[in-house]
Amino acid sequence: MSREDDDGLLAGIDASAMMGHLEELARWTKHAGSDEEKNSLDYIKATLESYGYRTSLIRHPAFISLPVDARIVIDGMTIACITHSHARSTPEGGLTGRLVHVGRGSASDFARDDISGAIVLVEGLVSSGVTSRASAAGAIAQIHLSPHEQPHEGGVSPVWGSPSIDDLQLMPSTAVLSIGRTAGRSLVDAALAGSIDVTVHATVDTGWRLIPLLEAHMPTVKDICEEPFVLLSGHHDTWHRGVMDNGSANALMLEAARILAQVRGQWKRALRLCFWSGHSHGRYAGSTWYADNRFEEMERRCIANVNLDSVGGVGATMLENTRSDLSTGSLADDAILEITGQRRRGLPIQRNCDMSFWGVGIPAMFGLLSEQAPENIDFDIPCGWWWHTPDDLIDKISPDFMARDTKIVARVLWRLLAEERLPLRFKGYLDIIGRTLTALTPAHRQDLDLEPVLLKLSALESLLLEFESSTETGSAHDDTAIKLSRVFTNLEKVGGDRFSHGLVQAAPVVQDEASTWPVLGPFHLANMTPSEEKDWYFILQSAYRSRNRINAALAEAITILNSSRT
Template sequence: MNKALMDRLCDQVSVTEMMRHLEVFARRMKYSGTPEELESFLYLQEEMRRYGYRTTLLSHDAYISLPGDAHVEVQGQNLACITHSFSRSSPPNGLRGKLVHVGKGRVEDFAGLDVAGKIVLAEGLATPAVSMLASRAGALGQLHASPDEHLHEMIVSPVWGSPTHETVANLPDTVVCTISGADGARLRDRLAAGETIEANLSAKVDTGWRKTPLLVAELPGSGASEDDDEQPFVLLSGHHDTWHYGLMDNGAANATMLEVARICARERKLWAHGLRVAFWSGHSHGRYSGSSWYADAYWDDLNRRCLAHVNVDSTGGVGNTDLTHAMTSSELIGVARLAIREQGGGELQGRRLGRGGDQSFFGIGIPAMYGGVGEQPPGTPMHGKFPHPLGWWWHTPGDTLDKIDPEILVRDTRIYVHTIWQLLSVAVPPLDFAENARRLVAELETLSGALAERFDLSGLLRRTRDLHSNAETLRRRLADPLSSAAVEEARGALLAVSRALVPIEYSRGDRFEQDPALMQPAFPPLQPLRELCKLQAEEDAAKFLSVSAMRACNRIGLALDTANSALEKCLSRLDAEPSLAAE
């Protein structure tokens, strides 16, 4: 990588240019599928066109839920509140029920409680996990006590993207409202003292199919024509819909995307691949309906050509100085570490990508990185209370222009320029699958130890160790100069390895479905084996789990074999062509 060129590119990040975009974004609230949002998309399209990109403004059906008015009344007293995207609407006079405190609303908190026909009082953000448990337990409503004094907008659907005929039944059945942390604590204390409390929840939520926009802007890499539909590309994406004015989330991120696109386009002659920039709707009010639809509608194109997905969210927030926890998949951690070290001056510890943030492409098998990059450092009020501490204004009307720190916006954008340039300018994408193999070996060793004689994982372990060795060998070979044929070979192999391994590390392994928007451990297909460790072999439940566990092993085994054979074929071709090294 050419360090002088990289510095020159990063130095071009212009705060003036980004603040100009932010002033436009500050004019409109961008709720999914509304005319104001569409107007704002037209601005993005015009800017991307000015930077030389070919743009397509798509429109598609999406199942969108926009929260309206809400009232919470407890024994004659009205509490400040909001309702949430995908809450049920209440009957016109509200929904009355007895309150039952369910702590943080985890599985163990619901255990042993009868909440049927009642309203649960849960501490913390209104998440899909709590909605699912409350709905299944037959609760009528959910009252959430905010982790702080602010009312944070949330989406409570566990269904990823627009529901299918099969998943529509998983939408929440409850009316969901949030009150302040202090109001929630008072109710909790009264319940703990043995008082019976009735609450009345009233909520209007506009849920239904709407047309939503989706902007795709692209430029082919050097040597490819405008209509080349074979050349691989890097996907840079972020949502454009917002809660309220959403200047950090996601106005600043959209300004970052425009700026990265502008700067990179100037050196297009050096691109080894194309760049595709996508702005989604339906992130906040459709549970990633835009990116999820795009994954379905362009499945074949993405499967054949997309090398990596870089997501941009909530850049530039005041006080978001901590860069140690940026999220990335393991094969891209080296790219993230270098960008953050050189442009942010921080040392990345890394964090596994969660089930959020328009990461709709794990099933296809596209390596992914980032949501945002910076967050509030330890010791600040949000730390420990929010999954991503991004400042108190996150998902509130307070997310306005004054929450953007121009210096942090420039720092974050430099990190994104550095990241995209690492991916765009190198012919063989820097995907290091040795790290995935290391993680899978560690998982399998733990399970193998715990299941001992009951379940033989030695075959999977051997194939995973082979994967590690193959990936390491390829990495060493790629340090040598390569002919264009060898480059093609290596790039194709890494694409095949991605398609095999990303789905088993980040999804249950179905390449066409979306897993629910609920927390998932690494290598989700291994879950039956993890559950099996907790049971005695003779129990019926253990035998049921063993059926799933065998299937899980087959799924993982096939993925490992596919990855290993792609790598071995590539290595033997490289070995068979010694002239390549000299060309």
């Protein structure tokens, strides 16, 4: 694969065609499981079939929650607002309680007052964390003050995907509403002025329903059984028309699929596209279902999840914050630098945007690709103030930025599909483990008996250098790279059972890659704790288990690489 091939591929990107797709997709409000969502997916399905892809429209059960209506009544005056996915509906007649202002809704904010039986007023967007804290403190309802004139839609379930029988006790137990900034300030003033009662009404349609999942696949020209594939994915369901979130990503996926199909004869690996439902209204229910029900196939065959969400927005000039897993980071670095001249900061990828496949062991890229310029970002909304509001319309899309983002994605996909050797790199994992362990004090290292781990790190580094510098190509090399990605993705991303999905979590405040590894947490805690502290031996027990897990993963990687040499 030459640079001329690469440049020729990108030259064929058609921004006007993508805008045409967006105009079509903008016709529908795509609530999960709705007829309008099905109409929109039918359009995408027919378009992909015209490009030569084999498609399948799957319908599967998901726990979906659709806000219906809400209102707030104070001193006889009714104030418009919205309610949220997976919040509780109020009984007939609503819920009445004293209004208590709790600032941003931190743990300390809730600890300041007795809010049992109260309706709390929170400044900021809804989140599962605030909802859980409010429930634990005894609030009967929450009202969130939007940072903008429009309240932002969203979900408040802490459970990733559809809940299992084990998760039901974690689901929200309060009504949750959001109100626009100006109307909300009057509530703040009323709450701060003294004790005042407020009544909230909310209706949320929550339950199991069938939702669609569109799968499209194109094998290589050899069409070999069980050949590896790259996954290009993005959600399809929307809040309101959702032209940027996530119509823009859907249009980009169609254009990338079109231009890549034209050079299929040069592919070494297959391409699969998945359009998820249940992202907005089911907490990533579609991609979670796919991970649960295609686990074995994905583990055997899927190389990487190139996921897209909210691309091409007007003002979205920032690509330095684009995220990627370590094994795919150099792919993102090279594409972004080549297309935009910007250097990626190397931030760790976050658990959002349908990152549902880490338990399977599949590395991921992107999610949010382009963000608003720093001067345009307010209240931690990098997608634009119109995100999750009725104002997310086609005027929020830049054709030039759509073309730019498509070039980045197509270049990454082209390399994953067509390079002789899978361009995955693993040394970064060893560097982070090594730095974390050697940062421990000598006494801590002695208590933990880290010598076996450090010896394996050294041996694995030599084997990786040999593997990544070899000239071997073909299925044997790909198979080894895929197996290594399973080991390292699980080690970095999964804190417990790899067959469960855990909870929705807020993005970490510290943007250091090592700080996001659950398995390294006990070592960071140990490093901050003198061995004389009363909790030291409790911390040590956790560190023992993390050490053993790392040791086992390194041993597995060594076995994989040694087997590839024979």
